[in-house]
Amino acid sequence: MRVIVLGSGVIGVTTAYYLARAGHEVTVVDRQTGPALETSYANAGEVSPGYSAPWASPGLLFKAIKWMAMKHSPLVMRPKLDPAMWTWCIKLLANANEDSYQINKSRMVRVAEYSRDCLRALRAETGIRYDERTQGTLQLFRTQKQMDAAGYDMAVLDRYGVPYRLLDRAGCVEAEPALALVKEKFVGGLQLPGDETGDCFLFTNRLAEFAAKRGVEFRYGVTIHRLESDGRAVTGVVTDQGTLTADAYIVAMGSYSPKLVKPLGLSLPVYPVKGYSLTLPITDAAGAPESTVMDETHKVAITRLGDRIRVGGTAELGGFDLTLRPERRRALDHVVSDLFPQGGDLSQAEFWTGLRPNTPDGTPILGKTPVRNLYLNTGHGTLGWTMAAGSGRLLADAVSGRRTEIEMDGLTVERYGRAAVAEPARPAAVRPA
Structure with a gap:
Protein backbone atom coordinates (compact mmCIF):
# COMPACT_ATOMS: atom_id res chain seq x y z
CA MET A 1 0.00 0.00 0.00
CA ARG A 2 1.20 3.54 -0.76
CA VAL A 3 1.05 5.77 2.31
CA ILE A 4 1.78 9.48 2.73
CA VAL A 5 2.78 10.72 6.19
CA LEU A 6 2.33 14.46 6.67
CA GLY A 7 4.92 15.72 9.13
CA SER A 8 8.51 14.70 9.91
CA GLY A 9 8.67 15.27 13.64
CA VAL A 10 9.27 12.35 15.97
CA ILE A 11 5.64 11.25 15.53
CA GLY A 12 5.75 11.27 11.72
CA VAL A 13 9.15 9.60 11.45
CA THR A 14 8.35 6.76 13.88
CA THR A 15 5.10 6.19 11.99
CA ALA A 16 6.96 6.07 8.67
CA TYR A 17 9.53 3.63 10.06
CA TYR A 18 6.91 1.17 11.30
CA LEU A 19 4.91 1.46 8.10
CA ALA A 20 7.99 0.64 6.01
CA ARG A 21 8.81 -2.20 8.37
CA ALA A 22 5.31 -3.54 7.68
CA GLY A 23 6.01 -3.53 3.94
CA HIS A 24 4.30 -0.33 2.80
CA GLU A 25 5.58 2.19 0.26
CA VAL A 26 5.94 5.37 2.33
CA THR A 27 6.49 9.05 1.55
CA VAL A 28 7.00 11.66 4.30
CA VAL A 29 6.22 15.28 3.46
CA ASP A 30 7.34 18.30 5.49
CA ARG A 31 7.84 22.02 4.96
CA GLN A 32 11.13 22.01 6.87
CA THR A 33 14.57 21.15 5.45
CA GLY A 34 14.94 18.02 7.59
CA PRO A 35 13.33 15.95 10.34
CA ALA A 36 12.52 17.15 13.86
CA LEU A 37 13.01 20.88 13.24
CA GLU A 38 9.89 22.08 15.04
CA THR A 39 8.37 20.72 18.28
CA SER A 40 10.70 17.69 18.32
CA TYR A 41 13.85 19.79 18.12
CA ALA A 42 14.68 20.66 21.73
CA ASN A 43 12.04 19.26 24.09
CA ALA A 44 12.81 18.38 27.71
CA GLY A 45 14.26 14.99 26.72
CA GLU A 46 12.05 12.86 28.96
CA VAL A 47 10.52 9.52 28.03
CA SER A 48 8.20 9.48 31.01
CA ASN A 97 -12.81 16.32 37.83
CA GLU A 98 -11.96 13.01 39.44
CA ASP A 99 -13.98 10.75 37.12
CA SER A 100 -12.60 12.30 33.93
CA TYR A 101 -9.09 12.36 35.36
CA GLN A 102 -9.12 8.63 36.04
CA ILE A 103 -10.46 7.81 32.56
CA ASN A 104 -7.97 10.09 30.82
CA LYS A 105 -5.05 8.98 32.96
CA SER A 106 -5.74 5.33 32.18
CA ARG A 107 -5.76 6.04 28.44
CA MET A 108 -2.52 8.01 28.59
CA VAL A 109 -0.70 5.42 30.67
CA ARG A 110 -1.87 2.69 28.28
CA VAL A 111 -0.21 4.47 25.35
CA ALA A 112 2.88 5.61 27.27
CA GLU A 113 3.75 2.23 28.79
CA TYR A 114 3.25 0.52 25.43
CA SER A 115 5.39 3.16 23.75
CA ARG A 116 8.24 2.71 26.23
CA ASP A 117 8.21 -1.02 25.47
CA CYS A 118 8.21 -0.30 21.72
CA LEU A 119 11.15 2.08 22.14
CA ARG A 120 13.16 -0.56 23.98
CA ALA A 121 12.42 -3.10 21.25
CA LEU A 122 13.35 -0.54 18.60
CA ARG A 123 16.70 0.08 20.30
CA ALA A 124 17.42 -3.64 20.35
CA GLU A 125 16.33 -4.04 16.72
CA THR A 126 18.30 -1.12 15.26
CA GLY A 127 21.07 -0.36 17.74
CA ILE A 128 20.02 3.31 17.50
CA ARG A 129 21.85 5.72 19.82
CA TYR A 130 20.59 9.14 20.90
CA THR A 197 15.78 10.17 28.80
CA GLY A 198 17.27 10.93 25.41
CA ASP A 199 17.72 13.51 22.67
CA CYS A 200 14.53 13.49 20.59
CA PHE A 201 16.20 15.38 17.73
CA LEU A 202 19.06 12.88 17.48
CA PHE A 203 16.64 9.95 17.71
CA THR A 204 14.36 11.29 14.99
CA ASN A 205 17.20 12.03 12.58
CA ARG A 206 18.84 8.65 13.08
CA LEU A 207 15.54 6.79 12.81
CA ALA A 208 14.87 8.70 9.57
CA GLU A 209 18.13 7.23 8.25
CA PHE A 210 16.97 3.72 9.17
CA ALA A 211 13.59 4.43 7.56
CA ALA A 212 15.27 5.66 4.35
CA LYS A 213 17.23 2.41 4.18
CA ARG A 214 13.88 0.61 4.29
CA GLY A 215 12.72 2.63 1.29
CA VAL A 216 10.94 5.60 2.87
CA GLU A 217 11.08 8.70 0.67
CA PHE A 218 11.48 11.98 2.56
CA ARG A 219 10.32 15.09 0.71
CA TYR A 220 11.50 18.18 2.59
CA GLY A 221 10.87 21.82 1.78
CA VAL A 222 7.34 21.02 0.56
CA THR A 223 4.49 23.26 1.70
CA ILE A 224 1.18 21.45 2.18
CA HIS A 225 -1.75 23.54 0.98
CA ARG A 226 -4.76 21.25 1.43
CA LEU A 227 -6.23 17.77 1.31
CA GLU A 228 -8.49 16.96 -1.63
CA SER A 229 -11.48 14.73 -1.03
CA ASP A 230 -14.38 13.19 -2.94
CA GLY A 231 -16.51 13.36 0.20
CA ARG A 232 -15.75 9.83 1.32
CA ALA A 233 -11.96 9.55 1.07
CA VAL A 234 -8.89 11.71 0.56
CA THR A 235 -7.85 11.77 -3.09
CA GLY A 236 -4.63 13.77 -2.82
CA VAL A 237 -2.42 16.26 -1.02
CA VAL A 238 -2.07 19.57 -2.82
CA THR A 239 1.37 21.11 -2.25
CA ASP A 240 3.47 23.90 -3.71
CA GLN A 241 5.20 21.20 -5.76
CA GLY A 242 2.11 19.52 -7.15
CA THR A 243 -0.50 17.03 -5.96
CA LEU A 244 0.68 13.85 -4.24
CA THR A 245 -1.51 10.75 -4.14
CA ALA A 246 -1.53 7.53 -2.14
CA ASP A 247 -3.84 4.83 -0.83
CA ALA A 248 -3.75 6.12 2.76
CA TYR A 249 -2.85 9.43 4.42
CA ILE A 250 -1.61 10.03 7.97
CA VAL A 251 -1.73 13.50 9.52
CA ALA A 252 1.11 13.94 12.01
CA MET A 253 1.45 17.72 11.92
CA GLY A 254 1.14 18.45 15.62
CA SER A 255 -0.63 21.72 16.40
CA TYR A 256 -1.28 22.36 12.70
CA SER A 257 -3.29 19.15 12.23
CA PRO A 258 -6.73 20.67 13.03
CA LYS A 259 -6.41 23.33 10.31
CA LEU A 260 -5.62 20.70 7.70
CA VAL A 261 -8.50 18.33 8.45
CA LYS A 262 -11.24 20.81 9.39
CA PRO A 263 -12.45 21.25 5.76
CA LEU A 264 -12.99 17.47 5.69
CA GLY A 265 -15.53 17.76 8.49
CA LEU A 266 -13.19 16.86 11.37
CA SER A 267 -13.01 19.24 14.32
CA LEU A 268 -10.02 18.29 16.46
CA PRO A 269 -9.77 19.86 19.94
CA VAL A 270 -6.00 20.30 19.64
CA THR A 359 -5.94 17.95 23.74
CA PRO A 360 -8.16 19.09 26.65
CA ASP A 361 -8.32 15.52 27.98
CA GLY A 362 -4.57 14.87 27.63
CA THR A 363 -4.91 11.77 25.45
CA PRO A 364 -3.56 11.88 21.88
CA ILE A 365 -5.83 11.33 18.88
CA LEU A 366 -4.76 8.18 17.06
CA GLY A 367 -5.94 5.89 14.29
CA LYS A 368 -8.87 5.84 11.90
CA THR A 369 -11.26 8.67 11.12
CA PRO A 370 -14.70 8.74 9.45
CA VAL A 371 -12.85 9.70 6.25
CA ARG A 372 -12.13 6.26 4.82
CA ASN A 373 -8.38 6.45 4.15
CA LEU A 374 -7.40 9.24 6.56
CA TYR A 375 -5.61 8.51 9.84
CA LEU A 376 -4.52 10.76 12.70
CA ASN A 377 -1.43 10.75 14.91
CA THR A 378 -1.56 14.01 16.82
CA GLY A 379 -2.47 15.69 20.11
CA HIS A 380 0.33 14.25 22.26
CA GLY A 381 0.95 17.48 24.19
CA THR A 382 4.11 17.35 26.29
CA LEU A 383 4.36 13.58 25.79
CA GLY A 384 5.12 13.30 22.08
CA TRP A 385 8.60 11.94 22.75
CA THR A 386 7.24 9.59 25.42
CA MET A 387 4.45 8.23 23.19
CA ALA A 388 6.11 8.38 19.76
CA ALA A 389 7.26 4.79 19.25
CA GLY A 390 3.99 3.29 20.48
CA SER A 391 1.85 5.71 18.49
CA GLY A 392 3.82 4.98 15.32
CA ARG A 393 3.43 1.25 15.83
CA LEU A 394 -0.31 1.60 16.46
CA LEU A 395 -0.78 3.60 13.26
CA ALA A 396 1.19 1.09 11.20
CA ASP A 397 -0.93 -1.75 12.54
CA ALA A 398 -4.17 0.18 11.91
CA VAL A 399 -3.22 1.00 8.32
CA SER A 400 -2.13 -2.61 7.75
CA GLY A 401 -5.45 -3.95 9.00
CA ARG A 402 -3.78 -5.78 11.88
CA ARG A 403 -5.13 -5.98 15.40
CA THR A 404 -3.28 -3.45 17.54
CA GLU A 405 -1.36 -4.74 20.56
CA ILE A 406 -3.25 -2.44 22.91
CA GLU A 407 -6.92 -1.50 22.76
CA MET A 408 -7.75 1.62 20.73
CA ASP A 409 -10.91 2.34 22.72
CA GLY A 410 -10.84 5.98 23.82
CA LEU A 411 -7.81 6.84 21.68
CA THR A 412 -9.45 7.74 18.35
CA VAL A 413 -11.35 10.87 17.33
CA GLU A 414 -14.58 8.94 17.96
CA ARG A 415 -14.31 9.68 21.69
CA TYR A 416 -15.40 13.26 20.97
CA GLY A 417 -18.59 12.07 19.29
CA ARG A 418 -20.65 14.37 17.08
CA ALA A 419 -18.66 17.44 18.19
CA ALA A 420 -15.70 16.20 16.15
CA VAL A 421 -17.48 15.18 12.95
CA ALA A 422 -19.49 17.42 10.63
CA GLU A 423 -20.28 17.72 6.95
CA PRO A 424 -17.11 18.46 4.98
CA ALA A 425 -16.71 21.90 3.48
CA ARG A 426 -16.30 22.23 -0.27
CA PRO A 427 -13.73 22.87 -1.51
CA ALA A 428 -11.50 21.41 1.20
CA ALA A 429 -8.79 24.04 1.36
CA VAL A 430 -6.51 25.30 4.12
CA ARG A 431 -3.08 26.82 4.29
CA PRO A 432 -1.37 26.01 7.60
CA ALA A 433 0.91 28.71 8.90
Missing part, protein backbone atom coordinates in the same frame (compact mmCIF):
# COMPACT_ATOMS: atom_id res chain seq x y z
CA PRO A 49 5.42 6.90 31.24
CA GLY A 50 5.41 7.43 35.01
CA TYR A 51 4.72 11.12 34.54
CA SER A 52 1.88 10.59 32.07
CA ALA A 53 -1.13 12.40 33.46
CA PRO A 54 -3.63 14.91 32.09
CA TRP A 55 -3.31 18.55 33.02
CA ALA A 56 -7.06 18.49 33.65
CA SER A 57 -7.04 17.26 37.24
CA PRO A 58 -9.21 18.08 40.26
CA GLY A 59 -8.45 21.57 41.56
CA LEU A 60 -6.87 22.71 38.28
CA LEU A 61 -8.44 26.18 38.32
CA PHE A 62 -7.06 27.00 41.78
CA LYS A 63 -3.63 25.60 40.86
CA ALA A 64 -3.58 27.66 37.67
CA ILE A 65 -4.35 30.88 39.57
CA LYS A 66 -1.57 30.09 42.05
CA TRP A 67 0.93 29.28 39.29
CA MET A 68 0.22 32.47 37.36
CA ALA A 69 0.86 34.52 40.51
CA MET A 70 4.38 33.08 40.94
CA LYS A 71 7.47 35.10 40.05
CA HIS A 72 8.74 32.32 37.74
CA SER A 73 5.32 31.12 36.70
CA PRO A 74 5.04 27.69 35.04
CA LEU A 75 1.78 28.80 33.38
CA VAL A 76 1.30 31.87 31.20
CA MET A 77 -1.87 32.98 29.44
CA ARG A 78 -1.81 35.57 26.69
CA PRO A 79 -5.52 36.17 26.00
CA LYS A 80 -6.50 36.49 22.35
CA LEU A 81 -9.69 36.96 20.39
CA ASP A 82 -9.41 33.33 19.39
CA PRO A 83 -12.52 31.15 19.83
CA ALA A 84 -10.36 28.01 19.57
CA MET A 85 -8.36 29.06 22.64
CA TRP A 86 -11.39 29.71 24.82
CA THR A 87 -13.26 26.63 23.63
CA TRP A 88 -10.20 24.52 24.42
CA CYS A 89 -9.88 26.08 27.90
CA ILE A 90 -13.55 25.40 28.66
CA LYS A 91 -13.14 21.77 27.60
CA LEU A 92 -9.98 21.51 29.72
CA LEU A 93 -11.84 22.70 32.81
CA ALA A 94 -14.73 20.36 32.01
CA ASN A 95 -12.26 17.46 32.30
CA ALA A 96 -10.86 18.71 35.63
CA ASP A 131 22.31 10.06 24.22
CA GLU A 132 19.80 7.82 25.95
CA ARG A 133 19.80 6.96 29.65
CA THR A 134 17.53 4.62 31.60
CA GLN A 135 17.94 5.95 35.14
CA GLY A 136 14.45 7.28 35.73
CA THR A 137 12.95 10.63 36.73
CA LEU A 138 13.22 12.31 40.13
CA GLN A 139 10.28 14.58 40.98
CA LEU A 140 11.82 16.98 43.48
CA PHE A 141 9.75 18.46 46.33
CA ARG A 142 10.89 21.77 47.77
CA THR A 143 8.23 21.84 50.52
CA GLN A 144 6.79 19.41 53.03
CA LYS A 145 3.33 20.20 51.68
CA GLN A 146 4.41 18.86 48.26
CA MET A 147 5.91 15.80 49.94
CA ASP A 148 2.70 15.12 51.84
CA ALA A 149 0.61 15.53 48.67
CA ALA A 150 2.66 12.80 46.95
CA GLY A 151 0.34 10.25 48.55
CA TYR A 152 -2.29 11.02 45.93
CA ASP A 153 0.22 10.54 43.10
CA MET A 154 1.43 7.27 44.60
CA ALA A 155 -2.11 5.94 44.86
CA VAL A 156 -2.59 6.68 41.15
CA LEU A 157 0.74 5.02 40.30
CA ASP A 158 -0.25 1.96 42.35
CA ARG A 159 -3.53 1.76 40.48
CA TYR A 160 -1.74 1.57 37.13
CA GLY A 161 1.18 -0.57 38.22
CA VAL A 162 3.84 2.12 37.68
CA PRO A 163 6.94 1.53 39.86
CA TYR A 164 8.13 4.36 42.12
CA ARG A 165 10.18 5.15 45.24
CA LEU A 166 9.44 7.89 47.76
CA LEU A 167 12.80 9.34 48.81
CA ASP A 168 13.88 11.55 51.69
CA ARG A 169 16.55 14.20 51.23
CA ALA A 170 19.37 11.68 51.55
CA GLY A 171 17.71 9.36 49.05
CA CYS A 172 17.45 12.19 46.53
CA VAL A 173 21.16 12.93 46.91
CA GLU A 174 21.96 9.25 46.45
CA ALA A 175 19.96 9.23 43.19
CA GLU A 176 21.32 12.59 42.02
CA PRO A 177 24.68 13.25 43.77
CA ALA A 178 25.02 16.82 42.45
CA LEU A 179 22.03 17.80 44.61
CA ALA A 180 24.26 17.45 47.68
CA LEU A 181 25.42 21.01 47.00
CA VAL A 182 21.87 22.37 47.45
CA LYS A 183 20.26 19.83 49.77
CA GLU A 184 18.80 22.57 51.99
CA LYS A 185 16.53 23.58 49.06
CA PHE A 186 14.36 20.44 49.02
CA VAL A 187 12.81 17.96 51.44
CA GLY A 188 12.45 14.82 49.33
CA GLY A 189 11.28 13.41 46.04
CA LEU A 190 9.40 10.75 44.11
CA GLN A 191 11.56 8.62 41.84
CA LEU A 192 10.10 6.92 38.77
CA PRO A 193 12.73 4.30 37.83
CA GLY A 194 10.92 3.12 34.68
CA ASP A 195 11.35 6.48 32.94
CA GLU A 196 14.10 7.18 30.41
CA TYR A 271 -4.50 23.63 20.68
CA PRO A 272 -0.85 24.75 20.75
CA VAL A 273 0.69 25.10 24.20
CA LYS A 274 4.04 26.82 23.92
CA GLY A 275 7.05 25.45 25.78
CA TYR A 276 10.60 26.73 26.16
CA SER A 277 13.97 25.09 26.69
CA LEU A 278 17.63 25.83 27.27
CA THR A 279 20.46 23.56 26.15
CA LEU A 280 23.80 24.26 27.78
CA PRO A 281 27.19 22.51 27.72
CA ILE A 282 28.24 20.64 30.86
CA THR A 283 31.26 22.24 32.53
CA ASP A 284 31.45 19.92 35.55
CA ALA A 285 30.05 16.40 35.12
CA ALA A 286 29.91 15.90 38.90
CA GLY A 287 27.72 19.00 39.18
CA ALA A 288 25.25 17.95 36.49
CA PRO A 289 22.14 15.73 36.76
CA GLU A 290 22.52 12.00 36.15
CA SER A 291 19.09 11.69 34.53
CA THR A 292 16.03 13.97 34.85
CA VAL A 293 15.10 16.10 37.84
CA MET A 294 11.61 17.60 37.72
CA ASP A 295 11.27 20.67 39.95
CA GLU A 296 7.72 20.26 41.26
CA THR A 297 7.46 23.92 42.28
CA HIS A 298 8.35 25.45 38.93
CA LYS A 299 7.31 22.51 36.69
CA VAL A 300 10.73 22.57 35.02
CA ALA A 301 12.63 19.46 33.94
CA ILE A 302 16.44 19.35 34.00
CA THR A 303 17.84 16.47 31.93
CA ARG A 304 21.30 15.11 31.16
CA LEU A 305 21.78 14.56 27.42
CA GLY A 306 25.34 13.34 26.82
CA ASP A 307 27.65 16.31 27.40
CA ARG A 308 24.71 18.77 27.60
CA ILE A 309 22.00 19.77 30.05
CA ARG A 310 18.48 20.36 28.70
CA VAL A 311 16.17 22.54 30.79
CA GLY A 312 12.53 22.51 29.69
CA GLY A 313 9.34 24.03 31.00
CA THR A 314 6.51 26.60 30.86
CA ALA A 315 3.02 26.15 29.50
CA GLU A 316 2.08 29.29 27.56
CA LEU A 317 -1.30 29.75 25.90
CA GLY A 318 -1.06 32.32 23.16
CA GLY A 319 -1.81 30.74 19.81
CA PHE A 320 0.90 30.08 17.23
CA ASP A 321 3.26 32.83 18.36
CA LEU A 322 6.89 31.61 18.44
CA THR A 323 8.45 34.70 20.03
CA LEU A 324 11.36 33.90 22.37
CA ARG A 325 10.47 35.84 25.52
CA PRO A 326 13.34 36.87 27.85
CA GLU A 327 11.24 36.46 31.00
CA ARG A 328 10.69 32.79 30.13
CA ARG A 329 14.43 32.31 29.80
CA ARG A 330 14.96 33.89 33.21
CA ALA A 331 12.65 31.28 34.74
CA LEU A 332 14.66 28.42 33.22
CA ASP A 333 17.96 30.10 34.17
CA HIS A 334 16.76 30.39 37.75
CA VAL A 335 15.82 26.72 38.17
CA VAL A 336 18.96 25.18 36.65
CA SER A 337 21.32 27.57 38.46
CA ASP A 338 19.43 27.05 41.72
CA LEU A 339 19.61 23.24 41.64
CA PHE A 340 22.78 22.60 39.61
CA PRO A 341 24.91 25.75 40.09
CA GLN A 342 28.15 24.08 38.96
CA GLY A 343 26.75 21.87 36.19
CA GLY A 344 26.76 23.93 33.00
CA ASP A 345 27.60 27.19 31.29
CA LEU A 346 24.47 29.32 30.97
CA SER A 347 26.31 31.89 28.87
CA GLN A 348 26.60 29.28 26.11
CA ALA A 349 22.97 28.09 26.31
CA GLU A 350 20.71 27.77 23.27
CA PHE A 351 17.26 29.22 23.98
CA TRP A 352 14.39 27.58 22.05
CA THR A 353 10.61 27.43 21.90
CA GLY A 354 8.10 25.03 20.35
CA LEU A 355 4.36 24.37 20.19
CA ARG A 356 3.00 21.29 21.93
CA PRO A 357 -0.26 19.96 20.42
CA ASN A 358 -2.50 19.49 23.47
